[in-house]
Amino acid sequence: MTTIGIIGAGEVGSQLARAAVAHGYRVVIANSRGPETLSYLVDELGPSARAATAADAAEAGDFVIIAAPLKPANDMPVEQLAGKTVLDTNNYMPWRDGRFEAIDSGEKTVHELRQEQLPASKVAKAFTHIQAPRLFLSARAPGTPDRHALSVSSDHPEAVELVTRLYDEFGFDTVDNSPLSESWRSGPGQPAWLAHAHQTRERLAANLAAARRIRYPVRG
Ligand SMILES: NC(=O)c1ccc[n+]([C@@H]2O[C@H](COP(=O)([O-])OP(=O)(O)OC[C@H]3O[C@@H](n4cnc5c(N)ncnc54)[C@H](OP(=O)(O)O)[C@@H]3O)[C@@H](O)[C@H]2O)c1
Numbered sequence: 738m739t740t741i742g743i744i745g746a747g748e749v750g751s752q753l754a755r756a757a758v759a760h761g762y763r764v765v766i767a768n769s770r771g772p773e774t775l776s777y778l779v780d781e782l783g784p785s786a787r788a789a790t791a792a793d794a795a796e797a798g799d800f801v802i803i804a805a806p807l808k809p810a811n812d813m814p815v816e817q818l819a820g821k822t823v824l825d826t827n828n829y830m831p832w833r834d835g836r837f838e839a840i841d842s843g844e845k846t847v848h849e850l851r852q853e854q855l856p857a858s859k860v861a862k863a864f865t866h867i868q869a870p871r872l873f874l875s876a877r878a879p880g881t882p883d884r885h886a887l888s889v890s891s892d893h894p895e896a897v898e899l900v901t902r903l904y905d906e907f908g909f910d911t912v913d914n915s916p917l918s919e920s921w922r923s924g925p926g927q928p929a930w931l932a933h934a935h936q937t938r939e940r941l942a943a944n945l946a947a948a949r950r951i952r953y954p955v956r957g
Contacts, residue, residue: 742798750804752869767794819857841953861891867934875934876908886910886938890920922948
């Protein structure tokens with residue numbers, strides 16, 4: 738049985754945990770306030786799930802999902818994530834998380850910054866343009882003509898393969914939008930992000946191609 742470590746137990750982390758358990762995974766999930774605050778969630782998830790610290794969730798996971806915003810001061814368990822594939826659901830929202838000059842200037846994407854914070858991990862941008870409740874509502878069996886697609890971006894082909902398999906199990910096709918430097922194409926405000934999970938593979942590929950860089954005003 739494969740274990741998924743999940744760091745972040747809010748809207749996305751808890752919904753990904755539900756999907757993972759429903760598809761036969763074991764889940765070890767963490768938030769920032771401590772495992773004792775997650776008893777309501779693990780009770781709901783059942784015996785395949787337990788709550789832990791972020792470091793323990795990272796350690797336990799065969800692969801790990803980070804469902805928490807990127808912070809300038811790295812708050813992720815770098816050592817325990819080393820050597821692992823890390824799926825990052827974060828979206829860059831400066832009004833929520835503060836501004837990062839490297840992103841605003843177009844020098845780097847938020848997921849390249851996550852990769853820099855986790856140099857020994859294989860970071861993949863995943864599950865960023867689907868609203869949490871849609872993980873179940875938009876899922877379709879493989880081969881369904883209007884099956885929705887999600888994008889993945891990574892500098893590591895094996896991470897793209899893992900996400901592609903997981904998307905398929907969860908009910909979605911994949912469009913590979915690698916490397917991480919291209920991941921802005923599915924970011925907030927872009928056509929692919931605005932359409933959420935209501936996109937076939939062809940429509941998502943077209944929306945990614947139609948993306949235009951958002952330039953935030955440079956601070957004086
Ligand atoms: N909501 C959506 O539908 C959606 C869809 C796609 C992508 N996203 C993106 O996914 C990320 C998470 O979104 P969300 O809506 O789930 O946010 P959320 O509801 O605010 O949850 C964030 C979670 O991250 C935890 N966290 C923060 N720092 C942590 C740390 N250092 N260690 C462990 N846990 C930590 C928080 O713990 P505490 O609760 O203890 O503070 C909380 O459980 C965001 O970047 C968001 O933009 C969201």
